[in-house]
Amino acid sequence: MLRRDALSWLCVWLWLWLTAAWPGAAAARAPSIAERLRDDPDLSQLYALLERTPAANSTLAYRQATVFAPTNQAFQNFERREIREDALMLYHMTNTAHTLEQLGGSVLSELDGSPPLWVTRRRRPGASEEVYINNALVLAARSNFVTQNAAGKQHVLHVVDEVLTPVTTSATAPAQLQLYNPDAFQFLNQSENFDIGKHRVRSFRQRVYFNKKESVFEALGKFTFFVPVDEGFKPPPRPEKIDQKVIDGHVVPGHVLFTRPTPAGQAFDTLAFGDMLRVSVSLAKESDGKIYVKSDTILGDKSHGNGVVMAEIVHPNIPVKNGVVHLIHRPLMVVDNTVKQFLEEKEDGPLYKFYEVIMDLGGDFMQRITNMKELTLFAPSNAAWTDAYINKLLQDKPRLREILDLHLVEERLPVEEIVKNNKNQLFQVPTAIEHKNLYFNVIPGDHNYTLTVEGGGVNATVIQPNIAATNGIVHIIDRVLGVPYTTVKEKLATDPMLNQTFHLGETDHFNEQLGDKSKRFTYFVPRDLAWKKLEIRFPSTHKKLFMKDYNYHVRQILERHLVVSDQAFTMANLKLRSQNNTEVLPTIRDHLRIKVKELEKKPDEKHQPPGYVIEWEGEKVTVFRPDVECTNGIIHVIDSVLLKERDVSVTGSNAAAPLLLSHLVMLVTAWLLL
Template sequence: MGSLAKTTDQLATISHVNTELEGHPPLWITVRVGTYHNDIYINNARILQNQSNIKGKYNGKEQVVHKIDEVLVPTTSPRTVASGLAKPNALDFLNQFESLDINPYRVRNFRQRVQQLQKEEMFGNMGPHTFFIPIDEGVLRSDLIDNKTVDGHLIPKKVLFTAPTKRNVAFETAANGDNLKVYITFFQEPNDKTETVYIKSETKIGDAKHTPGVVISEIVKANIPVENGVIHLIQKPLMVVDTSVNQFLQEKGEGPLSRFVQAIAETGDLGKEFLRTIERARSITLFAPSNAAWNDGNIQSIIQNKDRMREILFMHLVVDERLTKDQIIKNNKRQVYQAPTMNRRKNLYFNVATTGDNSVLTVEGGGVNATVIQANIAATNGIIHIIDRVLGVPYTTVLDKLQQDPMLNETFFLGLFGDFNAQLNKTGKKFTYFVPRDKAWSDARVALPSTVKKLFMREFGYYAQQILQKHLVDATAPYTMERLKQLSNYTKPEGTGHVPRTEVELQSQRGSLKISVEERPDHSFIIHWRGQKIPVFRPNVECTNGIIHVIDVPFLQEDDIRVIRDSATGIILAPNLLMFVLVKLLL
């Protein structure tokens, strides 16, 4: 019960209302701006506006009734009221939490550290503020909590209850200064039925004592209202990096990677081997699939296949490197950055899409393109990035892959001529498609300017189909690079400079395609075709209906496209089209 009668329009213009409870503790008001209408929250409860603003009078006083979707619970108890704490602030909460109903949680360790650092004043300041207090169970090393770390648990001048606060919006903390930048974000796991809310503390600019990176902590008890704002009890301290990658995965509770940990456990000895590899590594980068990523039905059958699962698990792991999002973006500026994984024949390939100040990082492994949804989670021995798909488990057709991959745009565009691309969506097929990446076509425009110019002209769409048919093989099973190398029998006898090579004759849609494949010491591949050495930029990109090999040079020569101009009419005819016209005339 508020002490004043206010309609929703009036509530939307103020920050709080005092209650009729002893001591008159405040109810905090938040207006969440929406596309079609604004929602108004009282603490964490949303006002149901179509059932509110019911006016009346009692003893001559105006009254207004609003219907809300959650019970308002005060932060008080008989003991606190008796001791004069009818409306405790955050400092009162810390000092006398034993009198409050927050079982089973205790916050002695953090309180003790606040007292040692003489930071009590920060919790007693007039609000409104948002406080994050770690429970005892999560404070493993209180000596790592210093003055700036305590400041990093406060968002000043804002009261942020979980329901009205927008997800994935960064809020400045009290730790921010010239040499240190720390932000806090509320987020939830997509499709998480438990509706668990997490806090992400990101140290964007660190110093000697504070490691740049992200610390994630679960809110274990949310929305505790106090006189100077709101308190959220969290599972572990923010800004403190005191766990290894393996320890982060094994943390108690249903964390954002619990399904990943479950999948590892279900593989038995293989999972133990994977975790030992993570634990022993001095420096690693782990791309860990989110809980929602494991909902794909194809994955469950694969988990039972130990050899396949080994490839998948180790494809998510880069050793001897701590790759932050900023480092990957920097490495990606000059050329497409790729990093070798513990699956020795598989690299990870990165792409960055920038819109304004926002950069979205994607990573591809084994034909699967995943988006990094939580970057730079810091651990003592590495970095964790949470991604939205399981790498190495294909979920797209060849056509879908061409449409979605930003470096295959040119080949996809050519395939629109004559509707060549349509066949690539057939799920009953097993294609092997040698796809020139965009850079390959860019280089070809320099080497064969006239030929490539004509190829991309719509009036010569017939030629585009011919050239792409030469790159596409439709067989009973797709050809991996390893299989093509084996068929090529590419060996170099000792003591000789000669390298005997057998050409593999594949039946492309345009007829015979004769190639041989060489594997380099770094496990990359070279295709030999008509005297050319063509690097394979990305081998074995798996799709549900075949394999794509991304190549650096198209199967294209200057005389592949010839046109004839009729001197009388000026009409340009391709040789095959001219032959068709002549046959029609003769008939």
């Protein structure tokens, strides 16, 4: 070995001396890999590592090579671990030359044991293809540098944005266990001897032995393994639930999924995906940098319930001979927590800010969740609580309690049931606050759908659905419901069921006033279905309203629906005010005379219908969505337009008057000129 190292250094020294003695020789050839690294100030740390690694210089002198060069910034971000410098350098090299186009699914590194470097290609919409080596992105514009060594062997240099980290044994491991290319089973079997920080995986290993599933981790090919650490096996009944199918649900065949190149939300079938049981996994990436894996039991059985289980990846991207291993904080597929326990489970988990708000509030909200046999909780994500408009809310305890109740539904509602109920009508369910419903909308996509939920005027997107608990389901949403953040104008512009009213209001700049934050509006807004009903009932009237010549009269009709006062009126308030007499509200046009009555809930109705009806000029108008709160008022979405046919027929003749007058003037002028 010493002779080989000495010979390598002699060859390198001779080559440098020759190029110094005859500068023309160096000018006639392309720079070597070493020279390229030396001359690029952003690659100086790898060059220094190369200088200290004789074996790497030997490869460059005699063989083909591909070098993956991390930037200096990558080294600064690198978490120093028990990795020998020569091992780190050799893991960034192969003894074959590959341009980016020539790279296959993996290449063998120069490190002892030839552990593979895994190659992932990803094409984002509207962007060029990205190439990743393990978890590092290849910087394509600085890569594909091709040159030759003195022996005519081809070399290729690629620049990457992360240091490639091999799996290494710890300093205390016995010499005979210095494994550089373990498969997943060897990693699991000798986990105490590998450098994985404080984590231990004995409990999962014991369940693998007990269920005779060693072959799953020894198999040749491409796999992704999710391995729960020991801390995740509490409380005590949990280990017994790790059976053969659950172990299979921790393994993805045919894919080596490193965290960065794997698209968030894309589902991958596990070994537990078959005819009788169907389990897939996907990654979820939080704004705080945490990465979670979700198992989704799409089709369960008596031992494995349907739903999603989330686990944080606490030590990601451990490359092994047959794929990659991720250590996770708890087992997948196992549903043994209540909703309360899920919220409490991890102090820095995906809902820790929501949990803190609940605990700071005090009261019986958490106790209520604990006592409920069936519930669905729409839980705002950690990021949802960082918006500035939330700060004032946190100081108002009574209001905050109302807000929390708005997120609670007293029945189990998986996403599939919501989508099913939403096919023929917009689905709504009552919350823990009387007369406050949640309204759902399903937005179809190319390959999937997006589910939104509205409560108290706030429209939120479900970003993590169907997290299963023993007494219910948790859906993680991206906003806090019931805390308005849009004006009346902005709400109209963005609500998918109010398009027609918004469109009519745009034609004569009627909507401009609705953004005024110094006023308080109560706007009775006909939903799109209301305009459809009007078209069926008064087709000619409907047609005229959407003609340009009738803009002025459209404005008059919209003004009838808009109340401007020193306060905005909720439905409960209007009901109280009109109990004995007709309530007269000051609209922009004149006055709106209405009575508001509350509908009785039918005993056989599982989901309560809209709770109010408006009586106006002998008609009963159902309030589809009451009390949609905005920053400058309230919207009540109604099922009919407050309009009589005479409103347009009379004003229509008036609209024609200026035109007739102009024609008369032209005729008189022509007659006088004769």
